[in-house]
Amino acid sequence: MSELPKTFDPAEIETRWYQHWEANGLFAPERPGADPWTLVNPPPNVTGSLHIGHALDNTLQDVLVRHARLKGKDARWVVGTDHAGIATQMVVERQLNQKQQKRTDFTREEFVAKVWEWKEESGGEITQQLRRLGCSMDWANERFTMDEGFSKAVLKVFVELHKQGLLYRDKRLVNWDPGLGTAISDLEVETVEVKGNFWHLRYPLEDGSGFIQVATTRPETMLADMAVAVNASDERYTALVGKKVRLPITGRLIPIITDDHADPELGSGAVKITPGHDFNDFEVGRRAGIEARDMLNMLDAKANITQTADGLIPADLLGLDRFEARKQVVARLKAEGFLVPYVDKDGEAHDSEPRTIQTPYGDRSGVVIEPWLTDQWYVDAATLAKPAIEAVRSGATKIVPKSWEKTYFNWMENIQPWCVSRQLWWGHRIPAWFGPKRDEHGLVSYIDHQINADGSLTEAISSENEPFVALTEADAIAAAQAHYGDQYKIVVDDRFPRATNDTVYIVQDSDVLDTWFSSALWPFATLGWPDVQPTPFASSEVEKHLAGDGQGFSTSLETNGGRGVHKQLGGRYPNDVLISGFDILFFWDARMMMQGLHFMKEVPFKTLYLHGLVRAADGQKMSKSKGNVVNPLGLIDQYGADALRFFMAAMESQGRDIKMDERRIEGYRNFATKLWNAARFCQSNGIGASTTIEPPAAELAVNRWIVAETVATVQALDLALADLRFDEAANTIYQFTWSRFCDWYLELIKPVIQGEGGVAATGAGADETRAVAGWVLDQILVMLHPFMPFITEELWSKMGAREHELIVAKWPMADARALDPEAAKEIDWLIRLVSEIRAARTELNVPPGAKLSLYQVDKNDAAEARLIGNASALERLARVNITRLTEPMEGKPEASLQVTVDGLLYAMPIGGVVDLEAERARLTKAIGAAEKERDGLAGRLNNPSFVERAKPEAVEKARADHAEKAAEAERLAAALARLG
Known part of the structure; x- marks a missing residue:
């Protein structure tokens, strides 16, 4: 066990642990025999920097992949960047302009070389920023949409779609x-x-x-x-x-x-x-x-x-x-x-x-x-959309939240041809070469032209030219040779399609492909396709549907080890889940569905989770022009990555937009500090790392209770993550850690592990309690790790000797046999009694140091035995001395603080420590003030003129204030009644 510093310093911990994880290959999926689990990251632009939307999207992904890893799965998070044709070309052109140069001063090849040079020097900023967020990505297999293997997939898809008549050149508006x-x-x-x-x-x-x-x-x-x-x-x-x-x-x-x-x-x-x-x-x-x-x-x-x-x-x-x-x-x-x-x-x-x-x-x-109006390349999206529509209808891909299905169907059923060409130099150059039109009279050198202002002609490739779509230039030349005949020499030129008596000049299309076209292949091109080919089902229901049998399909993942049709892709296609902003549902998600089904005969992901936007605190959309953009790196600097991550998960409620609230982030930083201090308390009291994943044997009710609470938390957390309820999952582990473990359990066990004067206690009860406390803290660290990976890994390493890092530990077992209803009833009663006494003392201004006598008014032997059995905890936590009544009391005691738990009345005389008349007067005055404000607000809310004409936020505030004042009046009235 290594002693923890008094102060929790996120910056030092985060840097050290991320370097350790990555250097030791702990993100890599290397668990032979384990079930593969795969998630692909929406590739950010290579020119990009981390914005608050990235922070949300990647936090949610990291929660899932870390959870899958802890569950023992062979989890892989595919990472990479998009070449971002327009954005990247603009960046490099701006650099050239600063040197009084422009793109056209160079050949196309020279300019592209400069872009690659920029990419190598400056194109990795966002990947470094993703590391700061704690993203446990498979960096060893990082992909780029312009790398050699990926480009091969892009060209193959273009050529195959053209061959099938699903990709064509047309003149349309763009x-x-x-x-x-x-x-x-x-x-x-x-x-x-x-x-x-x-x-x-x-x-x-x-x-x-x-x-x-x-x-x-x-x-x-x-x-x-x-x-x-x-x-x-x-x-x-x-x-x-x-x-x-x-x-x-x-x-x-x-x-x-x-x-x-x-x-x-x-x-x-x-x-x-x-x-x-x-x-x-x-x-x-x-x-x-x-x-x-x-x-x-x-x-x-x-x-x-x-x-x-x-x-x-x-x-x-x-x-x-x-x-x-x-x-x-x-x-x-x-x-x-x-x-x-x-x-x-x-x-x-x-x-x-x-x-x-x-x-x-x-x-x-x-x-x-x-x-x-211009000639461009188009994909027949309407044809490709049909299987993608059926995949969602059949449940082969589930969209979460389900409410987005209607939008998906509406767009897909009314989809227009997809323009996939762009007039840029940076990107996947379209693998099409054009030659002059050939008719019954021979070759016609057709030139599509425009008359410029100076009367000159602009020569360009026209839709009338003959296209030769091929994977390579050599293939294009061969196709042109076959088309025009052996009497012509085929020459690739860089001007425009034309012919002489013995030579045909073909020209490669100067356009590049839209980056959405290449990124649509991300779920399978990143896994080695087309070099690694899929092995389809012999009787794939998807293939039946694609063949047009009208039966629809519901995919079965039982074949090939439960991983669908793609055993040769390591069981990683289809991906398990895709996390995406709803704003790219059509530009990326739907197009991945279309391309994945067409080329892999299977959906690209089994679940599509669409999250909302992160908005400014006032609900407005963030934009540079409004000056309300929040820099997540600044928040990490101030509060730590763990706090920002936990905020994102806790606020993500299935598709609803998130309002930025820096106070909440600060609150989650305080949560991390509370956990840190709890671990320091454990260390100082001899509580260290657990030696077993199963709970230790426990006899004391408080220990049986916390073990049961831990198991119940695991169960709730598993259900929430299975349903992609990130907010519910975060709240579950937050409440258990803060309230159950830190606020109650550690306080309840102090008399057990600390003797008189705080001296360390010994004996079976103390040993049992230290073992249970260490086990519970370990379970908390594992459950919290997907949300707050840095502090949990640090505490895991400092609590005692370990066989492995937390990132590859085992997820807790949700063993229902550990649930203990009797212990739960007893400790729940104790917590409620202490809470009621504390609240009553505060309401009646009882001095914090005053120790009151507590006695049970109503006669109940079992309850009284429970009271006496928990005397030490009550005396410590509620500042009371337990007093036993020798005779039943007639009527309610006066001049006493009174609380009721489970229908039984408990009383604490306070005449000697509180001025009862002054307290009654104070409470009566406070009740009157609260009721006056409550009734005034009710009057405003009952006035139709106010509700209809006031701003919605003003009406909402009035409702909230009314509810607050009503609750305050009720609480004060109850306090006055307690005085008897």
């Missing part, structure tokens, strides 16, 4: 970030309310007979309008349907069509349709029979005005920024009489109507996002 020059996902779009305008435009009918009025927040897009839509039920426009209007400025003739998108109740009921620059309009255009290739595009990649295919945009608008073009278009419309003035409530006319506009911004670039 979220285009003009600042970054790439398509981005919905998750990377931040919608912000901004002050904008609503312009009302007048479009003249072709025959000159009148006008049709439309409204828009983006008047510049009228340069690419292709229709005006009205509702078929709108009788105002029945006679106009099928006619045409002539657009101002361009002179383009466009039809008036019908579509339900036009709402007769909104504005004029007529809507301008720009299918190449609005997501809703794109769908309207397709319903109207306009092919995507024929939709007009009026913007280049930087959102500057470019010429449309019909060449009708005036030359002086070409090359203008979209917002400058807006000013020019509005000015022309006004000058030519096509702008309808907006008249405000004061009768004044304005060019536009002020409106608050929901505007999409790129979360990294900070520029307004444009819906842009």
Whole structure:
């Protein structure tokens, strides 16, 4: 046994123990013969740093993996980082800009080499921060989504999906970030309310007979309008349907069509349709029979005005920024009489109507996002979603909380094609090469072009080019050779697809894959796939479903050692559980479901746990702009990782958002200190490490009680963790440690282990008690370890000689045979009696040092025997002397403090230590004040005007205050009644 310092210092302990765990390979899953248990970490961006959401997500994961390890399982927590295409490229480009350089000063290969150099030097910050949090990850097998093995899996999936017709190239609208020059996902779009305008435009009918009025927040897009839509039920426009209007400025003739998108109740009921620059309009255009290739595009990649295919945009608008073009278009419309003035409530006319506009911004670039028509690669998500939907319906994957299933089904059943290409240099380059189109006349050197502001052509790969999708360049050349014939030499070029009389030049797609595409493979690509192939069931129900038998499926994990279809992956697929924020349910979780089922014929995880957000103390979402972001590393510096971890677990209540409360974190630091001091008390009284996992034999009621309480705690903790009730699990071990063990058990055993004057006691009772106390403390350390790994490991090591570290100890046994109802009744009675006496003494201002005589008023021999048998504990804890009545008392004793436990009355005369009249007067006055405040609050709450008009937080506070004052009045009245 090593003596513990007086002061608990988290910083020193945390650094020392984490280095020890990692250096000795204690996170590695090396338990031959044990059941494998696997969890994959949502890979943080390689550019990232630990934020409060990471702290929550990773704490919950670490609780589960440490618990599984303690339960004897071969637990593996797969760790790694995501290459984060956009974020990482931005970081490196900023570094180049500081040196007056830019990305295009280098070849693609040179720039990518610089990114790898940055990754090696600076890309591991967040993994070091995860270590500070105490994450017991399998660092020896750390993965990166751009490492060689993972990249191999990504390319194979792309090629296989394309071969199966589930991945294709198409022209559609995307979220285009003009600042970054790439398509981005919905998750990377931040919608912000901004002050904008609503312009009302007048479009003249072709025959000159009148006008049709439309409204828009983006008047510049009228340069690419292709229709005006009205509702078929709108009788105002029945006679106009099928006619045409002539657009101002361009002179383009466009039809008036019908579509339900036009709402007769909104504005004029007529809507301008720009299918190449609005997501809703794109769908309207397709319903109207306009092919995507024929939709007009009026913007280049930087959102500057470019010429449309019909060449009708005036030359002086070409090359203008979209917002400058807006000013020019509005000015022309006004000058030519096509702008309808907006008249405000004061009768004044304005060019536009002020409106608050929901505007999409790129979360990294900070520029307004444009819906842009471009050729991209898409995954047929609707087809891949079907097995994933069935997997949740059948229970093959359970979503916790279950309430998220409805959202999951709604999104998956209405899923759109998934755009997986990005216009970047950093990432998995798309394994597709393009050649010129071949038709019955031979080779056609097709060049998709745009007319730039200076009249030059921009050459690009077009959807008309011939694609060759292959794992390697050599495979692509072979495919092209077979396609074009042996008379041509196939050459890979870096310009654009073309041909000469004897040579065909093929060009690799310059785009890279969306990082969500690669991370969707995380549960199986991290385990060695495709080099390690799965062994499927001979009659897999999943395969039957995928084959379309319509039977659905319910997966069986009985085959192959209870680990499903993937025996060759070490029984680690499917993963046991995935912990994820609900905000990436669709971007990551659902896509892992789709890819896992498609390629592994099995769900990627058996349980999906979705946690909420960590919000600021006032409930607002944290953001840098609001200045309310909390740095978890600062909290660790101040309170220790254990306190922050325990706060996260204790506050996580199945999907509900967590409000930051630094006082709670401080409280959990105090909890750690209390445990530390309890261990020091044990050391000073000869209590050390236990030598057995089974409870020692116990005769004393207090020892039989604490053993039973320990077993009950293990049972409750096991149930809570099985149900992923993190808050319930944390509260269970907290209450047992603080209340049962520290506050009561250690106090109750002091007379047993300490003789008169605090001298160490000897004898069978003392030996038994020291053995039981050491055993209980050990069980606490093991049960608490998943939540607070550092302090528990330190105390484990200091309490005596051990065969192994706590991190690989054995989880306590929940043996119901240790439960002892009789001991529980006796000690529960004792605790309630002491608590009642203490509360009554406090309420009646009995001096703390005053020792009162206690006697049992009601005659009950069994109860009196229990009173006498626990006299030493009562005298110590309640500051009383036990007095036996020789004769039964008639009526209630006066001038005494009275308490009732189990229906029996106990009395303590206090006339000699308390001024009874003054105390009655004080209590009466306090009761009156509490009742007055209670009734005043009740009046406010019963006033409908207050409840309906006041802020919700004010009403809630009034309710809480009313409940508090009502309880206070009731408590004081009970105290007054005690005086007799």
